[in-house]
Amino acid sequence: MSRTVPAIVHIGLGAFHRAHQAVYLQSYFDRTGDDSWQLCAANIRSNQAIVDALHSADHCYPVVAYESEDTATLTNVRVISDTLFAGSDKSVLVQRLIDPATRLVTLTVTEKGYGLLSNGEALNQEDPAIAADWQSLDAPKSVPGLLLTAIHTRVAQGLAPFTVLSCDNLPHNGRRIQTAVCLLAQRHYPELVDSIQAMSFPSSMVDRIVPAVTDEAIAKSVRWVGRQDPLVVVTEQFSQWVVEDNFGNGRPDWELDGVTMVDDVEPYETMKLRLLNGAHSLLAYAGLLLGHFTVDQAINDPALRALVLAYFGEARVTVRVAVDLDDYCCALLKRFANNSLHHQLAQIAMDGSQKVPQRWLRGVIDRRQQGLDSPIAALALACWMAHLRGTGVEGASYPINDPLAVSLTQCVDDEPSAYVAKLMALDGLVPLACRDDDRFIAQLVGSLARVSDCATTEALKKLFVD
């Protein structure tokens, strides 16, 4: 493939991006031969190793998609034409963003990368990158800061705006990143707010289970790749991308490659966040408490399976989408049981403070509006709170990996109602409508007391099936 300046700049070069958006783009390229939509992919905080390794491999890598141990497909991805590590010095990335060739910026920067409180309405000033960019944009550090700096220069140079396509597991993800950029602009360049509001920030729902790559996964993939390749990404065969069709500066016609273009992503986002991701987080916290390590182990535990089924029953009444939810939930159970992936519960358990609100709590609010309690969501939240104590029911310990780890662990209290009260008082974590829901709070305190009283895994399992 020729090495023209890529039209797409991607921020967040992790395994997920390599197994999802890059694979759709490879399919687009294979079908059309059009190399104008190549990718420049950057990391801005961590994982310089993948940037360097891809560089040495001319940016080619294999993706192995497992249906089962004995059934997998191989895709060789070649659409990344450049990679960057913009660690302490991000100017090289800013140069890419202001290059006239850049038409589309895509993001997989995880929930915390948006730099917003969980209500999506205010910047999280406790995020060091946001706090620094709030003071000065001379050397932008956060994603909103980088985008704003580039937009400022592009406007000054009279360049066409790029589109910013969000690919993270957040509701209204496009609107969220637009809000974050606008909030920062109000501080530094208020005159730009109208232009930013007029730019395209489409939302998208992304779905593919992509575990972190391990040495074991690399070794196992030799059977499919034909060689030991440390750049391999392993994933499942299922893949879905639903994208809001709102691109101000063109896009690949990737609907022919399996991307679903829609006017409104929200119903799909809600379905995926509440059913798939909600069940994932439930399996992660409840599963770790029980001493499980992987998603397939957890879903094969009858108590956890029953809990997930009860959770589906509760959450699905908050999902309104033209999809058969029986089929969808059935397919999720099968996807979770895929034992070729070794998807670590600890990976899903990370960053709970950024995930729990949209996965569980928005559903609780929705159910309350329908006059319904949410006992399973209360139990799920209780499992997260028990998880934050850092030990499983029978004593196994694990680290708490969360940007709010310090504040969260300060809330931990042996007394359930005190613990719940402290958690509810944390700024911007639990939506107001949940905090004000006395019945939910009472159920949460009760669930936390019951979970905390379980001294054995058998007792906890019993609680999950009762």
Ligand code: CS2
């Ligand atoms: C997972 C997701 O780590 C997590 O929180 O729930 O990464 C999940 O695997 C993907 O959203 C699946 O599309």
